[in-house]
Amino acid sequence: MKKTIIDLFESSVEKYGKKTFLLEKRHHAFQPTTYAETREQALEVGAGLASLGIRPKDKVAILAEGSNGWIISELGIFYAGAISVPLSVKLEESNDLLFRLRHAEVKALFVSKQQLPKIRRIRAELPQLEQIIVLGHIPLESGETAYGMLKRLGRDYLAGRKEEFLKIGQAIRNDDYATITYTSGTTADPKGVVLTHRNYTANVEQSLSRIDIPSSYRTLIILPLDHCFAHVVGFYIMIACGASVATIQIGATPMETLKNIPQNIREVKPNFLLSVPALAKNFRKNIETSIRAKGRFTERLFDFALRTAYIYNQDGYHKGKGWRILHPSWGFSTSCCSARCGRHSAAAWSSSSGAAHCSIRSCNASSMPSVFRCSRDTDSRKLHPSFRPIRPSTTGTSSDRRARFSNRST
Numbered sequence: 001m002k003k004t005i006i007d008l009f010e011s012s013v014e015k016y017g018k019k020t021f022l023l024e025k026r027h028h029a030f031q032p033t034t035y036a037e038t039r040e041q042a043l044e045v046g047a048g049l050a051s052l053g054i055r056p057k058d059k060v061a062i063l064a065e066g067s068n069g070w071i072i073s074e075l076g077i078f079y080a081g082a083i084s085v086p087l088s089v090k091l092e093e094s095n096d097l098l099f100r101l102r103h104a105e106v107k108a109l110f111v112s113k114q115q116l117p118k119i120r121r122i123r124a125e126l127p128q129l130e131q132i133i134v135l136g137h138i139p140l141e142s143g144e145t146a147y148g149m150l151k152r153l154g155r156d157y158l159a160g161r162k163e164e165f166l167k168i169g170q171a172i173r174n175d176d177y178a179t180i181t182y183t184s185g186t187t188a189d190p191k192g193v194v195l196t197h198r199n200y201t202a203n204v205e206q207s208l209s210r211i212d213i214p215s216s217y218r219t220l221i222i223l224p225l226d227h228c229f230a231h232v233v234g235f236y237i238m239i240a241c242g243a244s245v246a247t248i249q250i251g252a253t254p255m256e257t258l259k260n261i262p263q264n265i266r267e268v269k270p271n272f273l274l275s276v277p278a279l280a281k282n283f284r285k286n287i288e289t290s291i292r293a294k295g296r297f298t299e300r301l302f303d304f305a306l307r308t309a310y311i312y313n314q315d316g317y318h319k320g321k322g323w324r325i326l327h328p329s330w331g332f333s334t335s336c337c338s339a340r341c342g343r344h345s346a347a348a349w350s351s352s353s354g355a356a357h358c359s360i361r362s363c364n365a366s367s368m369p370s371v372f373r374c375s376r377d378t379d380s381r382k383l384h385p386s387f388r389p390i391r392p393s394t395t396g397t398s399s400d401r402r403a404r405f406s407n408r409s410t
Contacts, residue, residue: 008201018034101129
């Protein structure tokens with residue numbers, strides 16, 4: 001069955017056309033763009049590229065900070081049948097950018113006004129680069145086209161050839177290339193990682209088999225949009241669910257953009273955020289520093305709340321219920337009961353014996369907390385360094401203890 005990114009997007013536009021897809025801060029407030037409006041703009045961008053000579057399977061790069069324009073540009077590239085080459089804004093023009101643009105044989109480039117000076121410095125060394133489309137308002141030089149002008153060209157193109165143009169996106173197959181994403185190149189020349197349309201849509205399907213995202217959800221993307229994780233979870237999964245995507249307000253400098261994150265979080269109120277270890281570590285460090293500055297009592301209160309949250313929520317998929325919050329010694333782990341019923345179930349703790357008993361009524365198996373090991377579960381002892389499970393009781397006969405240990409889970 002054909003399932004390309006265009007198929008995924010078209011299906012969501014049909015279901016959620018009037019619902020907000022994109023949120024971007026303009027004029028001191030986040031302004032919404034619906035799924036239907038996003039489609040119209042993406043068609044204009046794609047048709048604009050076609051009017052400038054971009055053909056199916058041509059490579060078109062994006063070098064810009066996260067914004068509506070970034071996401072719409074990539075959708076437009078796909079509508080034109082072309083291949084997206086997302087580039088990091090951290091790349092320097094001397095070697096990094098030059099190598100990637102040459103190696104990918106990029107014919108057109110979307111670039112933000114903040115990144116445009118990098119391209120201008122190497123423009124003469126890129127004879128294959130035919131078109132430069134600039135996102136943002138800035139005086140243009142020869143060979144550069146404003147993003148707004150591209151969309152106007154697209155509207156003119158669609159006025160007489162819309163059906164013909166739509167057939168280009170409909171003709172894309174599952175195994176056609178969608179993106180070429182480059183590795184960092186720290187030990188050798190960067191490698192271009194090719195991902196097909198079906199790579200992306202299969203990732204979306206697999207992810208949604210593990211998590212549920214209601215259409216009422218919204219996220220604020222703080223990762224660079226060239227990141228594959230931001231691609232799949234940041235907006236393609238959101239598209240599949242009819243949810244909303246906000247981007248960070250772009251500042252005059254990278255540091256100013258970072259400083260906008262806390263304010264944007266308060267304004268957007270996202271249901272979840274995407275992060276990578278380095279970013280999460282930095283967030284945690286800043287939070288803990290702020291807590292320590294409030295005094296010892298506040299720090300202890302914070303530590304207690306954090307430990308309780310780890311115990312109660314576990315890995316996020318097996319959250320506690322009801323009285324567990326008041327009795328953290330009950331049910332701070334889950335067990336995979338493979339001993340008898342083979343069912344994956346929450347374990348109910350016995351405060352007297354320290355054993356975990358399967359919650360399936362027909363199964364009386366139990367396992368000891370010190371030996372919980374299941375590939376489908378998170379070992380509760382790894383959740384926090386301060387975690388200390390209740391040890392098995394030494395009371396009872398040796399035969400009682402052997403009976404309890406005979407049913408431990410593996």
